[in-house]
Amino acid sequence: MVIFILILVLFSILEIGLLLNDKMVLMSTAREVARICAVEGGKTQNALARLRELLIADGIDPDIVTASIRPTQAIYGTTICVDLYYDYPVKSPVVRPLSGPCIPISAHAVTRSEFVPR
Secondary structure (H helix, E strand, O other): OHHHHHHHHHHHHHHHHHHHHHHHHHHHHHHHHHHHHHHHOOOOHHHHHHHHHHHHHOOOOOOOOEEEEEOOOOOOOOEEEEEEEEEEEOOOOOOHHHHOOEEEEEEEEEEEOOOOOO
């Protein structure tokens, strides 16, 4: 019985580490995309390409991540919000019966636009 609890605790610690890694990746990606949107004036193709590139580089499938970037066009001083939503797939078969197959995680970044139309 003790060995079962020890194994459960060990695998839970590993799973939490992997979950927190993906959470930090989402937060960093949201901040970087928000910065690109602030400089370029909203939701641009460059921002979407960078979002995809960052997720792929960190091993997250960009097709599973739901991204919301508002507004699509922004001028100087407009608030820009970037929200990312991801269902983290639980990898450990020991933890999956307790947590379920997926754990929803999200990231939110807010900045102000620096874009001045010329």
